[in-house]
Amino acid sequence: MRPLHNLTAREQILLAACVAACIVFAIVSPYFGTIDNANTILRNSVELLLIGLGMTLLMAMGAIDVSIGIVLGVAAIVVGQSLLHGFHPLVVTMSGPIVGAILGIVTAVVVVLGRVPAIVGTLGLLGVYRAVIYFALGGQWLSGLPRDLTTIVTRSVFGIPVTYWVIVLVYFCVWIALRRTPFGLHLLATGGSEEKARLSGLSVIKIKFAAFVVSGALAGLAATFYVATYRNVEMTIGTTLALDAVAAVVLGGTRIQGGRCSLIGTMLGVLLLRILQNGLLLIGVPSLWQPVITGSLLIAVLSLEAIAGRFFNPKLSFGAKT
């Protein structure tokens, strides 16, 4: 999309951080620098790449969805069940995005039409969806699902698995929508200042509604890939995905107040997170530390941003908010 020298400073730093992390881990651990492991990292990034794209749209307009990981869970159950019942592959594949979009509509109704702050509304929905997952699974894992879906997504086209073609396609669609259509411009305007966007005659409600539905549909698509890869659905599905997505989006240089975002930055942020998680696991850090590390990274980046912002902008007084 953009050549390397066209990346912003933030994106170049992220790319350098990814490369540096790879080099360090490859030196420390003999298992890190193998083709197999690279495949594992890419494989583990698929869901987060898709959810990250949706979260970028949400955060670009100053919203957030902390229930997104559990939305993936609910959609995964539907995909798994339709797989078990032996529906047509097309139905199975599409059930994920459709369920995701429906849940996105639910979120949008609560948050956008109900004018409830996104964080509180989605936190409430998180509790509801958790109960739904428990009800649907009945306390047991959905496991040993048929291979039908797996063979579809791992089939190679021109030497690259279908999964990655889908990600490239989705990335391209989101990029076009964000950078080449009025919708993208309006979304960023809404994030910059909702009041001004409304006064300029934009239908802020429609824009926000659409963004939530797209984000839900992407989480549902991620659920399809999740089921295809792991062929089971567990009770704790998606619990840390929302934090990972927020961290990746913030790392990528999207402004948390909204109004500015970077899709390529989010992609690099996802890769950096997954490289760190994989590498730390290989050098013997227990996986229980992962949320601690992701959270600390998020705090560190935001703090550095805040301090740097004050340093380069003397007009801002101590503690002032932009």
Place this chain on the structure above:
Amino acid sequence: MNILRLVNQTQLVAVFLIALWIILLVGLAMLKPAALNPNMVTSVLQFSTILALVSLGQSLVILAGGAGIDLSVGGTVSLSAILGMLLLKAGVPAALLPVICIVSGLLLGMGNGILVTRLGIKPLIATLATFFVYSGLALALTRGAAQPGVPDLMLNWGRGITFGIPLPFLTLVIPAFLTVGIILTTTAWGRWIYAIGANELSTKLVGIPVDRTRFILYSISGGLAGTAGFVTLAWLGSGRPNVGQNLELESLTAAMLGGFAIFGGRGNIVGVFAAVILLVTLKTALLQMNVNTVWQLGIVGVLLISVLLLDQLSQRSR
């Protein structure tokens, strides 16, 4: 005129909550009459202690506005309890256990305060990150195992009951609510908090230290969560790394049910107190009827959303 509206609002919330509570009790009496006995009062109060302390802190943070929210309360409860037990194991005298819990809670709260007020990070992102750091640390430091070995003296206090009221409730919750209530209604500092929540810009212009006040409120929220962490130790007899699970959702629901406005500047802690009792009664009733705890989470979520939607509707129709 403004104060008149405030009083009406409080009464409205109180009537609403009491009505809900009576419906709940009548429902329980019809479905399972055996569950309604004096022991239930004690057990409801025992379970309320932790939620009441945490909700009080959460309400204060929300009251001061500026999109204030403390999502890290659950993590703070777990981590302060775990830190207390780990230091006890490392040889710190047992008498210091309550101090360690409260101070570590206070420090964790100050961490939130620094991120939000000094660095100007959006509260929801800052406390979401610290939530994962705190609760993750509690799990990682213990590898998920409960830490036993709370001294008997503290167990006696944590499980003690006088006149049917659990001691932690009597010695912590009632004084805490009374103190905060008096501060909020009679002192200038208390009125500042309402003012900051109602109109940040004007309060800044008249010279009220907005950032310092909010910093103190985040610290208080952490300190109260640390106190709740100590209560879990004294009650359960061991430090459990996931003891604060879902407290962020429940405390938010209690604050919203209690009539606090999500955007700040409006609310009364009497309402929060009533909401906590209502929520815990609901949970106890569900427990009596053998409903899984995950369902409780779903019901709390639905309650939170419906209260917010109702609040928005009533604001718009005014």
